[in-house]
Amino acid sequence: MWRYRSWDVPQMPAEVPDTQKAIAKSGLQHLAPPNPSPGAPGSEPERQIRSTVDWSETATYGEHIWFDTNVSGDFCYVGEQYCVAKMLQKSVSRRKCAACKIVVHTPCIGQLEKINFRCKPSFRESGSRNVREPTFVRHHWVHRRRQDGKCRHCGKGFQQKFTFHSKEIVAISCSWCKQAYHNKVSCFMIQQIEEPCSLGAHAAVVIPPTWILRARRPQNPLKVSKKKKRTSFKRKSSKKGPEEGRWKPFIIKPTPSPLMKPLLVFVNPKSGGNQGSKIIQSFLWYLNPRQVFDLSQGGPKEALEMYRKVHNLRILACGGDGTVGWILSTLDQLRLKPPPPVAILPLGTGNDLARTLNWGGGYTDEPVSKILSHVEEGNVVQLDRWDLRAEPNLEAGPDDRDEGATDRLPLDVFNNYFSLGFDAHVTLEFHESREANPEKFNSRFRNKMFYAGTAFSDFLMGSSKDLAKHIRVVCDGTDLTPKIQDLKPQCIVFLNIPRYCAGTMPWGHPGDHHDFEPQRHDDGYLEVIGFTMTSLAALQVGGHGERLTQCREVVLTTAKAIPVQVDGEPCKLAASCIRIALRNQATMVQKAKRRSSVPLHSDQQPVPEQLRIQLRRVSMHDYEVLHYDKEQLKEASVPLGTVVVPGDSDLELCRTHIERLQQGEPNGAGAKAVSGQKLSPNWCFLDATTANRFYRIDRAQEHLNYVTEIAQDELYVLDPELLGTPARPALEAPQSPGPTSPPPPSPRPRPDQGDIMPPKGEGLIEAAESNDFCKFQELHRAGGDLMLRDERGRTLLHHAVRAGSKEIVRYLLDHAPTEIIDAVEENGETSLHQAAALRQRTICHYIVEAGASLMKTDLQGDTPRQRAEKAQDTELAAYLENRQHYQMIQREDQETAV
Secondary structure, three states, X not given: OOOOOOOOOOOOOOOOOOHHHHHHHOOOHHHOOOOOOOOOOOOOOOOOOOOOOOOOOOOOOOOOOEEEEOOOOOOOOOOOOOOHHHHHOOOOOEEEEOOOOOEEEHHHHHHHHOOOOOOOOOOEEOOHHHOOOOOOOEOOEEEEOOOOOEOOOOOOEOOOOOOOOOOOOOEEEEOOOOOEEEOOOOOOOHHHHHOEOOOOOOXXXXXXXXHEEEOOOOOOHHHOOOHHHHHHHHHHHHOOOHHHHOXXXXXXXXXXXXXXXXXXXXXXXXXOOOHHHHHHHHHHHHOOHHHEEEHHHOOOHHHHHHOOOOOOOEEEEEEOHHHHHHHHHHHHHHOOOOOOOEEEEEOOOOOHHHHHOOOOOOOOOOOHHHHHHHHHHOEEEEEEEEEEEEEEOOOOOHHHOOOOOEOOOOOOEEOOEEEEEHHHHHHXXXXXXXXXXXXXXXXXXXXXXXXXXXXXXXXXXXXXXXXXXXXXXXXXXXXXXXXXXXXXXXXXXXXXXXXXXXXXXXXXXXXHOOOOOOOOXXXXXXXXXXXXHHHHHHHOOOOOOEEEEEEOOEEEEEOOOEXXXXXXXXXXXXXXXXXXXXXXXXXXXXXXXXXXXXXXXXOOOOOXXXXXXXXXXXXXXXXXXXXXXXXXXXXXXXXXXXXXXEOOOEHHHHHHHHHHHHOOOOOOOOOEEOOOOOOOOOOEEEEXXXXXXXXXXXXXXXXXXXXXXXXXXXXXXXXXXXXXOOOOOOOOOOOOOOOOOOOOOOOOOOHHHOOOOOHHHHHHHHHHHOOOHHHXXXXXXXXXXXXXXXXXXXXXXXXXXXXXXXXXXXXXXHHOOHHHOOOXXXXXXXXXXXXXXXXXXXXXXXXXXXXXXXXOOOOOOOOHHHHXXXXXXXXXXXXXXXXHHHHHHHHHOOOOOO
16 A cells, blocks of 8 residues: 655555656656755745736746635644644644645745645646647646545545544545545556546636646847847837737637637625635636636736637626626727626625526525536526716706716716616715725625615605706607606616616516516616605515616706716716617626436436425524534424425425415425424525535525425525524424334433433433443333433433543444534533543544534633643644544535545
């Protein structure tokens, strides 16, 4: 068996030719003999730590992209021999590479050169030496001490070995394709280093590093000896424009393929709180780092220019609707032929355009892998874009001038809407207040409260009640002013898409407007809608405004300064004449409705006419703690009853059936609800079919998902207003006994309820306290309840730990329900807290391996690791810290299942 470690050299078989050459070309450079041992810490110049991709001519081949991490533990990727932190014997900060997922101490980053380990290469060098290089991508192999999934060779899972002295590497995985193998010669052969990499499940959207070449800087013409050559160079350069003549360090030479849809990802880190920065790290892991761009580092223009010749290019805009508009305007400037379609990952607050194209109202926790699949499978559609031209109204008198007004609109094009009146005034007040005091607007709840307060005060003041007296609206040559004066609206909206104001539908639902054509975002028509205060209030509960007309051109004349907003960007516009006309159509990606889990009619298993599904509720508290542990989350869920739905129903239809069930209405044969269990109005569906976790489904995307896609026999829903797990129903089906388990005992009073403790209960506690394993086993087989508690709430596991009884602890972990593991007594201590405080290493190991939480705190706020530290058992504390590190990694989804 080969034991690959980054701090030693494996014994290579003699028959493998050119082993060192193969290693040098692969990601396992650290298998080569190490350089001389490092000197004293701090003897070398400090290396720059990069957190962004380097596009300069001095970019380092295989450079890591570092982010701060809270991952704890003793293990540093450079190994003990080169670990500077170990030499200094003190705690230091850690960094994680987003592209290859290794974790090192910050002072140890420079030591990666000692073991010759580089990140996955994101480009290739140009020049004569690289002409004969293969055009395929090589694997980038990385050692893993923890790996999810199964070995690609033998199909067995990876055993996680976290014991007191274990530093064993369990797997070798490729950070490109995510394939993983056991760290032994029978599974991972050295010949596999030379194999080409497939780039994994998302190969169609990954831009291979072989497409990206670092160019050599052209020779200075002043150094050319012959005057003729110098003149011809200058003449040739003079024919190029300033952009074409400028030398760039990197060039793109794509190899077109009809099956590929290369993707550029633009992330606005300012959108959606801190979601943007987290999303960047995920995309750097799944894709080539040179196809992921941070919009705060210069905008999208240079990236789009660089990749303009890539065939079938697609774009993913991660941000709000303003971010999407920024990218679309940049595409207009560059005039790419054909323009690449743009998909959306909504990170903003309103996200009306994202809702229209089925991308939802906001990003929650959907796996990035699924998002990439949606972008690849999405349908290409068109989106109308509208020009706005504002000119001063010279007919307005001097009395109508406003010193605080401007003659220019914030944007000259809109994708969603243009509005004036009440809504624009409220938005303008919010923006001005936020610019004056940005520290007061750091939470979405506070922002919504400010909006509500501003809207109420504006309503009382009636600042927009005379709007109709100061405007003139002409649509396609028809003057709508008399109609508007009769309606007396306080807000007028020129709408391009069906959604407005964070998901509302101001034009009404498709079946509501029989006098007009159906609303579309690609028909070249605008919808003109007027709102009174009554209709604005009804908008949030499913109402709509007054439909005025559908038109292709608008001439809007204002006689005084009026608040307006363009796609959410407000200003107070002076008296003006505004012309609205179709500009062009943008190419977008619409998220497609998927039926991947529903059998086709040609299959042997046709779609059933009806599905009987058990409905279960998950609390927000349990979801936040356990959503990376599917089994525990399933155990923590509460049954709500049985729902009967059509076999081909989507989640939107399923929601109506669930609401009927909650209201006590009949829902098909045999459908029933558990009495006393009700959902709050803001519940949402959970997808329980992914490999290792649950994730929420946005309500705006329910029509895109079928019930059979997210559930099998049980359908899980999340109730955000349920903070803790409620008590389970009094009557539940008893667990079926195992082959060696005794029959379930009859219900008996619990000691913590003040009743007299039954004799078997007294005997079990006495046997646990006296470490009498035979008597304890005998009493349990006679019907003793393993979930007994004493008057202080201590379980049998607490008593066994206090007595140091290893056999009884093992017996309880094997036979008692899993709830006993993290059960707490009256002082908030779990059995693991007690074992750590008593320095019982073996018992701690048993309880941890059984699945105990290492993040749980007692009433003093201490975790088990901190209890071990207070007991001055540093080795036990280190072990618990490593296991806590493992649980945190699971929650961060650091590794991807193969």
